[in-house]
Amino acid sequence: MDDHSPSRSTVQFPAPARSRSHGRPALVCAAAAALILGLSGCGENDPATAGNAAAPEVPAATGAAGDAGTGTALADSDAAKEAATAADRWEAAHRPGAPTPPFVVRSSLAGSTGIPEGENPKFKVSILSGCVTLGPQTVVPEHPDKAEITSDYGTRWSRPYLDPKTAAKPPAPVSKDVCGSAGAPNLTISRVALNHQQVLTSEGYAKVPVWELGFAETTARETVLAVPSDRGPDQGPQDTSVQVSADGRTLTVKFFGSEDVPGPCGADYYGAAAERTGVVAVAVGTLPRPTADAKSTDSFCTLVAHTRTVTITLPAPLGDRALIGSAGEALKRG
Structure with a gap:
């Protein structure tokens, strides 16, 4: 320095x-x-x-x-x-x-796609609401129990991996009546890939693990954080x-x-x-x-x-x- x-x-x-x-x-x-x-x-x-x-x-x-x-x-x-x-x-x-600062991701993830024209537009509501289940034949890539993350400020975190279904849930819970309704059909996760992205965190930039998800009912794709993010202050x-x-x-x-x-x-x-x-x-x-x-x-x-x-x-x-x-x-x- x-x-x-x-x-x-x-x-x-x-x-x-x-x-x-x-x-x-x-x-x-x-x-x-x-x-x-x-x-x-x-x-x-x-x-x-x-x-x-x-x-x-x-x-x-x-x-x-x-x-x-x-x-x-x-x-x-x-x-x-x-x-x-x-x-x-x-x-x-x-x-x-001093205690380790919280792990808060502040930038959006890349790789998600919208619902293509001609497909059910309600699928977007399904994805945003976390109305997804893991298909019985869907293979989840092998991964360690925890991800070791280091920011460019030198802050280190050890975060447990979330399963893809849990990772796809929105931060704020939705009503139980939403998923499976006509406005938000349930989707099946049929493809899972493990990747990493450089994102802005509360402690500068860091490479974090992400799940890249595909669905049986739509060609849309969703990318979600594979580890939990803390709820930091505004x-x-x-x-x-x-x-x-x-x-x-x-x-x-x-x-x-x-x-x-x-x-x-x-x-x-x-x-x-x-x-x-x-x-x-x-x-x-x-x-x-x-x-x-x-x-x-x-x-x-x-x-x-x-x-x-x-x-x-x-x-x-x-x-x-x-x-x-x-x-x-x-x-x-x-």
């Missing part, structure tokens, strides 16, 4: 592309990744906190940031505090002797990804947010990072909008998720350190 600063925060946000207030951030509408919201009167400014007080600069924060060029760095921004808190929690959870949106530069110092964070337009329906963002010996945590904050925009309370904002980016330059290369978000979630790279 490279020699990294054990405790350092970097905050960067863009210089004004248009008039902006540098007081305390005002209330701004933020778009959720999977929601389409209609909000009226977003962006109202708080007169008690408005102002133009100069912000303290962080010498280590250099380079471009956000969507609009080079800017000043704030040591006490909300995003910087969120990143620092996440980094400290991660370090505490990974100290020597770790924030799974649509945030980070592109790491070749030298490991520039992080381009891609996420969903409000549109980059003037007025109360748009938003400007900045990025912050907190560095520790074993982890780099990043967070995205919202910049205050001009007073004129903030007071436009009669606007109706349709906040469809828009792809936005912020760029953060680290004082030291990321190296083999963990890369997490403000909720402690492992972030997708690339």
Whole structure:
């Protein structure tokens, strides 16, 4: 591992592309990744906190940031505090002797196919509801009792294999009346293959075992995790990804947010990072909008998720350190 600063925060946000207030951030509408919201009167400014007080600069924060060029760095921004808190929690959870973190798969598995045209569309409900049985002649490939899994953060798990029928059950139980009904006919697992896939877990990327299932009644295929996944805490949106530069110092964070337009329906963002010996945590904050925009309370904002980016330059290369978000979630790279 490279020699990294054990405790350092970097905050960067863009210089004004248009008039902006540098007081305390005002209330701004933020778009959720999977929601389409209609909000009226977003962006109202708080007169008690408005102002133009100069912000303290962080010498280590250099380079471009956000969507609009080079800017000043704030040591006490909300995003910087969120990143620092996440980094400290991660370090505490990974100290020597600490309990093994839960095994939570955060990305989808590849290999499943839909119901082909001409086949019973209800079969999709059957598969999603786990209305499947193992055929009496179906051969399950040999496998050890447990799978040994290691994440790229170095976390190790030993997880028991599930039989294919159990593995095909959904996380949330369905009503007993669903399976076998006209809306969800029972399917027979007629083919089983054991494979492995690289997935994003709560501890970074790891290769995990999967069952690839075929059915007697349909040509559709289903791929399911062959070992149990823990029910971890909500770790924030799974649509945030980070592109790491070749030298490991520039992080381009891609996420969903409000549109980059003037007025109360748009938003400007900045990025912050907190560095520790074993982890780099990043967070995205919202910049205050001009007073004129903030007071436009009669606007109706349709906040469809828009792809936005912020760029953060680290004082030291990321190296083999963990890369997490403000909720402690492992972030997708690339």
